[in-house]
Amino acid sequence: MLGPMTKLFHDAIYDPDRPLDSHWEASAGPMVEGCDPVDGDLTCDVAIIGGGFTGLSAALHLARDDQLSVRVIEAVAPGWGASGRNGGHCCFGGAGLDPTEIEEAFGEEVARANINTQREAIDLVEDLAVSNKLDIDIQGRGELCVAHSARAMEELRGETAMWKRLGGFDCEMISADAFRERAFDAPNVSGGMVFPFGFGVHPLKYARELARLAQRHGATIHGNSPVTGWKREGGRHRLITAGGSVTADKVLIATNGFTRDELHPAVDGCLLPVISEIVATRPLTDEELARHKYQVEMPLYDKRSMFAYFRVLPNKRLHIGGAGGMTGTPASKERWRSFLTKRAHTIFPEWKDAEIEYCWRGFVCLTRDHLTHLGEVPDDPGVFYSLAYHGNGVAMATWSGRAIAGVISGRHNRAIPATMTQPLKPFPLPALRKLRIYRRYGGRMMRTMLGMD
Ligand SMILES: Cc1cc2nc3c(=O)[nH]c(=O)nc-3n(C[C@H](O)[C@H](O)[C@H](O)COP(=O)(O)OP(=O)(O)OC[C@H]3O[C@@H](n4cnc5c(N)ncnc54)[C@H](O)[C@@H]3O)c2cc1C
Structure with a gap:
């Protein structure tokens, strides 16, 4: 059996029985059928631990393209982790470093x-959705960054030049007047930058649709089956759950921010989960939307504040997410709820009366070198991982799931950037790794909380 679980945060955030209070759960429709827990001693070619975008995309591609027998072993249900809780911005990202770094x-x-990989990742999600008619509420085209000062506009001009130089594509700078015409009218907006790639999705619908698609291509998904032990039997791996075991030739670790340190030495102390929190208002009326002349469909993020991303969903709820605190206690959830509510009111003062109806949180996942990591464990052949998208995994986890499927099956038909194949290393003094959040983001977090950004 695995040793006692190392928890960097309060028990509440790991508890699958505690209601999430997520708007996505309330609107995603039926759960995925046929996700029975592991029952008895089962076998397969590839066992995948974790049923989020990474695990489900890997399962789909292994079952569909390589005809391998695949079992996804998920602690709760497909999409229960970050995949079913995020902002649904299917956009650029993956590493915690910008392209110049x-x-x-x-x-x-x-x-x-x-x-290029980030562009491919967005195209992959769109292609999966369109060619398989997935019902995932795609919204908008591109991504809009809002600037609240001349300095922020200047920074965005620099970013635009950087994307042109390294990516070869144009971002569009828009003035304050053009912003009001095309996006919304609110105080202190100095303009923005339209990024040409990305769109919004309903992330839990996407996770469930991906799970159904993987099932249709032959993958088996087991819910309510946390892996609690890992044994080697000959050259095979036996994963233990409460109801039985799964023995496989190969294992993929796709557990991201919910990874237990004890699961495997290759991940022990290597991952830093960070809380991100989201609030959603009641549906806004047309009259309320008109007060801010709100007319933009694409996802937005705010240059001024810590991790603030938002959009008005197709059902007219304002949805805004950001940082979520350092402890994970129920009390801290309430504090961040009121912080995000104030943030929403600062951006959209005319919507002060729109009550917050949902507030939920989850883990984004960071690494010591701020890079996504995927590959085979060097000293344990047959064990693979794909982890850490730094808060941008809707597209990138889908892409990485497909990429690691190619590595597992031996079909290296796609180039994987060198940033992703670096060795996964533990944090120094892993028990204290949370302090890294302060070191990297503390100043910005403080400025955001004090309203100084
Ligand atoms: C609040 C929030 C907002 C975000 N917003 C965005 C956004 O707008 N755009 C974007 O691109 N990204 C966003 N992200 C990040 C994105 O959600 C993640 O990068 C992505 O979902 C990671 O997918 P995954 O499959 O690797 O991990 P997860 O979806 O977290 O799945 C891991 C799964 O592993 C399971 N598991 C863990 N341990 C075990 C075990 N021992 N046995 C069995 N199962 C186990 C868990 O139950 C979980 O379901 C956000 C994340 C959060 C939390």
Whole structure:
């Protein structure tokens, strides 16, 4: 059996029986059928631990493209982790470094390859959705960054030049007047930048549709089956759950921010989960939307504040997410709920009367070098991982699930950027790794909370 679970946060955030209070859960429709817990001693070619975008995408591609027998072993239900709780911005991202930092560390070619991967990742989600008629509420085209000062506009001009130089594509800078015409009218908006790629989705619908698609192609998904033990039997791996076991030739670790340190030495102390929280208002009336002349469909993020991303959903609820605190206690959830509510009112003062009806949170996942990691464990053949999308995994976890499926089946038919194949290393003093959040984001978090950004 695995040793006692290392928990960096309060028990409440790990508890599957505690209601999430997520708007996505309330609107996603039926659960995925046929996700029976592991019962008895089962076998397969590839066992996948974790039923989020990574695990489900890997399962789909292994079952559909390689005809391997695949079992996804999920602690709760498909999409229960970050995949069913996020902002649903299917956009650029994956590493916690910007392209110029990647260029500095790995050179221009790798930075370009990394950018291409992010474009491919968005295309992959769209292609899966369109060609399989997935019902995932795609909304908008592109992504809009809002600037609240001349300095922020200047920074965005620099970003636009960087995307042109390294990515070869144009972002569109828009003035304050054009912003009001095309997006919304609110105080202190200095303009923005339209990024040409991305769209919004209903993330829990997407996770469930991906699970159904994987099932249709032959993958088996087991819910309510946390893996609590891992044994080697000959050259095979036996994963233990309460109801039985799954023995497989190969195992993929796809547990991201919910990974237990004890699951495997390759991940022990290597991942830093960070809480992100989201609030959603009641549906806004047409009259309320008109007060801010709100007319933009694409997802938005705010240059001024810590991780603030938002959009008005197709059902007219304002949805705004951001940082979510350091402890995970129920009391801290309430504090961040009121912080995000104030944030919403600062951006949209005319919507002060729109009550918050949902508030939920989950883990984004960081690594020591701020990079996504995927590959085979060097000293344990047959064990693979794909982890850490730094808060941007809707597209990138889908892409990485497909990429690691290619590595597992031996069909290396797609290039994987060198940023993703670096060795996964533990944090120094892993018990204290949470302090890294302060070190990297503390100043910005403090400025955001004090309203100084
Ligand atoms: C609040 C929030 C907002 C976000 N917003 C965005 C956004 O707008 N856009 C974007 O691109 N990304 C966003 N992200 C990040 C994105 O959700 C993640 O990067 C992505 O979902 C990771 O997918 P995954 O499959 O790797 O992990 P997860 O979806 O977290 O899945 C891991 C699964 O592993 C399971 N598991 C863990 N341990 C075990 C075990 N021992 N046995 C069995 N199962 C186990 C868990 O139950 C979980 O379901 C956000 C994340 C959060 C939390």
